[in-house]
Amino acid sequence: MILDPKIPSGPVEGKWDRHRFEMKLVNPANKRRFDVIVVGSGLAGGSAAATLAELGYQVQCFCYQDSARRAHSIAAQGGINAAKNYQNDGDSIWRLFYDTVKGGDFRSREANVHRLAQVSVNIIDQCVAQGVPFAREYGGMLDNRSFGGAQVSRTFYARGQTGQQLMLGTYQALSRQVAAGKVQMVPRTEMLDLVVIGGRARGIVTRDMVSGEIRSWSADAVVLATGGYSNVFFLSTNATGCNATAIWRAHRRGALFANPCYTQIHPTCIPQHGDYQSKLTLMSESLRNDGRIWVPIKQGDARIATEIPETERDYYLERRYPACGNLVPRDIASRAAKIVCDDGKGVGHGGRGVYLDFSDAIQRLGRPAIEQKYGNLFEMYERITGENPYEVPMRIYPAPHYTMGGLWVDYNLMSTIEGLYVIGEANFSDHGANRLGASALMQGLADGYFVLPYTIGDYLARHMGEERIAADHAGCREVEQEVSERIQRLLSTTGKRTVDSLHRELGHICWEQCGMSRNAHGLQEAIGQIQALREEYWDSVTVPGSGEELNQSLEKAGRVADYFELAELMCRDALHREESCGTHFREEYQTPEGEALRDDKHYSYVAAWEFGGSGGEPVLHKEPLEFDNVPPTQRSYK
Amino acid sequence: MRLTLHVWRQKNHDAQGRFVTYSMADASPAMSFLELLDVLNEQLTERGEEPIAFEHDCREGICGSCGVMINGRAHGPEKGTATCQLHMRKFKDGEVIRVEPWRSKAFPVIKDLVVDRAPFDKIVQAGGFISVNAGGAPEANLIPIPKPTAEKAMDAAECIGCGACVAQCPNGAAQLFTAAKVSHLALLPQGQPERTRRVQKMVDEMESYFGSCTNFQECEAVCPKGISIEFIARMNRDYLRGSI
Numbered sequence A: 001m002i003l004d005p006k007i008p009s010g011p012v013e014g015k016w017d018r019h020r021f022e023m024k025l026v027n028p029a030n031k032r033r034f035d036v037i038v039v040g041s042g043l044a045g046g047s048a049a050a051t052l053a054e055l056g057y058q059v060q061c062f063c064y065q066d067s068a069r070r071a072h073s074i075a076a077q078g079g080i081n082a083a084k085n086y087q088n089d090g091d092s093i094w095r096l097f098y099d100t101v102k103g104g105d106f107r108s109r110e111a112n113v114h115r116l117a118q119v120s121v122n123i124i125d126q127c128v129a130q131g132v133p134f135a136r137e138y139g140g141m142l143d144n145r146s147f148g149g150a151q152v153s154r155t156f157y158a159r160g161q162t163g164q165q166l167m168l169g170t171y172q173a174l175s176r177q178v179a180a181g182k183v184q185m186v187p188r189t190e191m192l193d194l195v196v197i198g199g200r201a202r203g204i205v206t207r208d209m210v211s212g213e214i215r216s217w218s219a220d221a222v223v224l225a226t227g228g229y230s231n232v233f234f235l236s237t238n239a240t241g242c243n244a245t246a247i248w249r250a251h252r253r254g255a256l257f258a259n260p261c262y263t264q265i266h267p268t269c270i271p272q273h274g275d276y277q278s279k280l281t282l283m284s285e286s287l288r289n290d291g292r293i294w295v296p297i298k299q300g301d302a303r304i305a306t307e308i309p310e311t312e313r314d315y316y317l318e319r320r321y322p323a324c325g326n327l328v329p330r331d332i333a334s335r336a337a338k339i340v341c342d343d344g345k346g347v348g349h350g351g352r353g354v355y356l357d358f359s360d361a362i363q364r365l366g367r368p369a370i371e372q373k374y375g376n377l378f379e380m381y382e383r384i385t386g387e388n389p390y391e392v393p394m395r396i397y398p399a400p401h402y403t404m405g406g407l408w409v410d411y412n413l414m415s416t417i418e419g420l421y422v423i424g425e426a427n428f429s430d431h432g433a434n435r436l437g438a439s440a441l442m443q444g445l446a447d448g449y450f451v452l453p454y455t456i457g458d459y460l461a462r463h464m465g466e467e468r469i470a471a472d473h474a475g476c477r478e479v480e481q482e483v484s485e486r487i488q489r490l491l492s493t494t495g496k497r498t499v500d501s502l503h504r505e506l507g508h509i510c511w512e513q514c515g516m517s518r519n520a521h522g523l524q525e526a527i528g529q530i531q532a533l534r535e536e537y538w539d540s541v542t543v544p545g546s547g548e549e550l551n552q553s554l555e556k557a558g559r560v561a562d563y564f565e566l567a568e569l570m571c572r573d574a575l576h577r578e579e580s581c582g583t584h585f586r587e588e589y590q591t592p593e594g595e596a597l598r599d600d601k602h603y604s605y606v607a608a609w610e611f612g613g614s615g616g617e618p619v620l621h622k623e624p625l626e627f628d629n630v631p632p633t634q635r636s637y638k
Numbered sequence B: 001m002r003l004t005l006h007v008w009r010q011k012n013h014d015a016q017g018r019f020v021t022y023s024m025a026d027a028s029p030a031m032s033f034l035e036l037l038d039v040l041n042e043q044l045t046e047r048g049e050e051p052i053a054f055e056h057d058c059r060e061g062i063c064g065s066c067g068v069m070i071n072g073r074a075h076g077p078e079k080g081t082a083t084c085q086l087h088m089r090k091f092k093d094g095e096v097i098r099v100e101p102w103r104s105k106a107f108p109v110i111k112d113l114v115v116d117r118a119p120f121d122k123i124v125q126a127g128g129f130i131s132v133n134a135g136g137a138p139e140a141n142l143i144p145i146p147k148p149t150a151e152k153a154m155d156a157a158e159c160i161g162c163g164a165c166v167a168q169c170p171n172g173a174a175q176l177f178t179a180a181k182v183s184h185l186a187l188l189p190q191g192q193p194e195r196t197r198r199v200q201k202m203v204d205e206m207e208s209y210f211g212s213c214t215n216f217q218e219c220e221a222v223c224p225k226g227i228s229i230e231f232i233a234r235m236n237r238d239y240l241r242g243s244i
Helices: A012-022 A043-055 A093-103 A110-130 A162-179 A245-252 A285-289 A316-320 A330-342 A359-365 A367-385 A440-462 A474-491 A499-514 A520-540 A552-576 B033-046 B118-125 B147-157 B164-168 B175-187 B195-207 B218-222 B230-243
Strands: A035-039 A058-062 A183-186 A189-197 A200-208 A214-218 A221-224 A263-269 A292-296 A354-357 A394-403 A420-422 A605-610 A619-624 B003-009 B018-024 B096-100 B109-111
Touching (some): A012 A093, A012 A110, A035 A043, A035 A200, A043 A162, A043 A183, A058 A189, A110 A162, A110 A440, A162 A183, A162 A440, A162 B118, A162 B147, A189 A474, A200 A474, A221 A245, A221 A440, A245 A420, A245 A552, A263 A285, A263 A330, A285 A367, A292 A316, A292 A330, A316 A330, A330 A354, A330 A394, A420 A440, A499 A552, A552 A605, B018 B033, B118 B175, B118 B195, B147 B175, B164 B175, B164 B218, B175 B195, B175 B218, B175 B230
Parallel strands (some): A035 A058, A221 A420, B003 B096
Antiparallel strands (some): A189 A200, A200 A214, A263 A394, A292 A354, A354 A394, A605 A619, B003 B018
16 A cells, blocks of 8 residues: 555645645535535534535534533633734744644644644634634733743633633534534434445444444545544543544544554643542643742652742753743653652652642732633632642643544545545644644644535545445445444453453553653563453453443443554554654653654654554554655754 | 432433432542542442443533532532532531432433433524634634623633533523523624524524523522623523514
C-alpha cells in the first residue's frame, strides 16, 4: 500500500485556495440526493453535520449521550486560537502556522497546518455570528489572552468555559437543521462497526443503548468525529464515556492508524487522591500565566507549603527554562513534574504532585484581579479537594488529556477507506507529536465548518448517479451478525471481575510504561502484559444484565475490549520510534540536558499502521514528512 | 464513612420502581458522589447483582449529563454544584441518603436513575439559535458589544441543560432552562432579528411538555450554574412584547 497524502502542489500559502477551486462541486439540486452519516456530535461532528445540512445534504448524526449538546468538547476550558492579530502584537497566519509546526516538534504535515491557521480566522467570525459570548474589552471588542506559552495573544475565550460555549454554538446550528428536517439526530446510539462494501465505506452498524436493537444505516459517505483515546489509560481528563470503538472498528476494517504513541499528558490536573477515583480533572493551563510551579528542595519534605521558606523551594521550570519559565509547552512541563516527583520531591497523596502557587500574583495584582481571571477554576479546585487556593498553593500533576494520534487521513481528511472521513481529535493530522494549548477547539471547528464540507463534495460528485446500498444489503447484515455475536460473547462470559477493575489494570500498564517517558525494555514488557491481560479479559470478566436493555456494563465491556488492542498498538508504535519527539519521550534518546532528541534522518515520517488480523502483527506504512517552510530545529524554550 | 443509601431501582420505563437499601461501610470523604455509586456498583457486580444505572459523562460539572435527587434536593446539599462535583465530605458519618431520579412527567424514567430529557432538545430546536450558515459571517469585531452585555449573555449561556430546575419545581416547569437560552441570544446584537419569533416558538414548545411557572424560585436555588430567575422575567417581557 502506498500512502498518498494528496497534498496539492505549489507554495504552501496557496494550496488550499487552489485546491478549493480544483475540487468538483455537487449541483445544489443534487445535494439532497446524498446521505452522509456523521458519528459524534462534538465540535467537529456537530459543526460538520450542521454545515453539510446547510449545504443541502441529508445528514444522520449519532451520539452516545442523551443529547448532542453533551459531547466532551464541552469541557475545554482555556480557549481557541485564531490568527486575527487583534492585539497588533505581530501575529499572522504564518506565525500560527509556524508555531503549530514547531510546537508539534516537526511531526505534522505542513500543508494541513497552514490550512488550519488560514481558516482559524473564519471560525471566530462564525462563532460570534452564532452568539458565542466571547470575553470582551470595555470598548466592546473581543479580548484575547496569551495561552500555553505563545508569544502573542491570539486566544479567544469565554470565561473558563470556552469549549462549552463553542459547543452550544454548534449544537444550536445543529438544532436548527434538525428542525429543518435536514439532520436526523440519533442520540443514545453507539456505532459498533463500519460497513465496507466494494472497498468503500457505505454505512455503520449501531446499538440502540436503550432498547439494545442492533441495526444498519447506509449512506454515501461516513464521517467519524468520535474524539480521542485517552481513556485507554483509564484515568484521564476525558469524559467517562469517551471511547475509541468507532475508530478502532474502522481500523480493523482497513483504515490505517497513525502515530498512536503521540498522547498528550496535560501538566495541570488535580492529582489522584484515591484508588476509587474515576477520572482526573483538568485545571486550565491558563493558570500557568500567573501561578508559579515549585516543589520543596528537600526530598520528602512533610511541612505544609506555606511553612516552607522561599530559599527552600525549587521553582524548577523557571530555573531550567529562564526564557519561558512556567509557560513552557505541555510536554516539557509534564515531564519536568515527573522528574521532580521521581526524585522524591513530590507533594500530596503518594508524592505525585507539585505546587502551583498564586501568592505572588495575589500580592502583585490583588485578590479581585485573580478572582476575575480564575474565579471559577479556583472554586472548582476547592469543591474537589476541599482546599482554598487563595490561601494554600494548588497541587497539580500531569494526566492523559488528548491524543494527537488517530486514524490516518489525507489532505481531504479521507482515511485509507474510500468514503470514510475522519475529523477532529479522531484523526491524526494537524498536531504532530504535541498539540499546543487552545488548538484542539480550533482544529475541530476548522475540520467541521470549513474543510470537510468542501472535500466531501469532491468525493460525492465523483459518485453521482451510482446505485445506493440499502440498509438490508447482505454486506450490512453480515456486519450486524458479527456485532451481535460479539455482544453475546461478552454477555456469556462467566468470570468474576468487573470491567472497570480490568480496565484500571490496563490503564496502569499504559501509564507506567507508555506514559510520560518510555524505554524499550518497559515497552516490550508492557506488550507482553497487555497480551496476557487481554487473554484473561475474555475469561475473567463478568457482564451482568442482558443485551436488550440499557446496560452500562455491556457498553463499557465492548469499549475496553477494543482498548486492549489499541493499547498494544500504542506500545508497538512507541517501541518502533527510536527517537524522542514532542510528547513521545524515549529515555534512550535525550540530550545531555534531558531534553527530547529527535532523529529527523530516520524518523521524519508518519507511522501509519495496518491492522494485522486478530493476534497478528500490525504492518507499518510510512508517509514521509517534508518541511519546505519551517526548517526543523531543536525546540528550545530556554 | 458508613452510609445507608436508599436508591430508586426501576428496571425500565414500564416497570414498577421501588427503593432498595444498601449499606456502605467504606466511603471516603474525598470521593465524589458518583464515585460512591461507582464503588457500590463494583460491589453489586461482584455479588452478581445488576449495578445501578445512572447518567454521567464529563464528571467536571459542565456536560449536564448527571443529576439525581439527593434527600429531595436536585444535585444534593451543596449550592452551585452538579452531582458529579459533590463530594462526600459534605455528608456526615452514618448519614442516611435517599437517591432518586429527576421526578417530572416530561422526563420519564428510562432505568433506575436515568431519565429522558429529550424535550429540552425540542425547545432549542423550536428556535434556540441564530440563523446563520457557515461561511456567511461578517468580521467578528464589526459589531462591538459592551462588556457588561457580553457578561450578562454569558451568565445566561452558562446553563448546562441538566434538568435540575424542572426536577425541583413543584410545577415541573422548565422556565429557567428556556429563559437562559432565550436571554443569552436576546441580549446579543446578533440575536435581535429573530428575537420575537424565537421567544414565542420556544415558549410555545416548552408549554407543550412542561408545567407553568408560579415563582417558587426553587429552580434558581438548585441550579448548579446559579442561573438567575431574572432571566425568566426577561423572557416573559419579551414574550409579552411579541404578543401585543
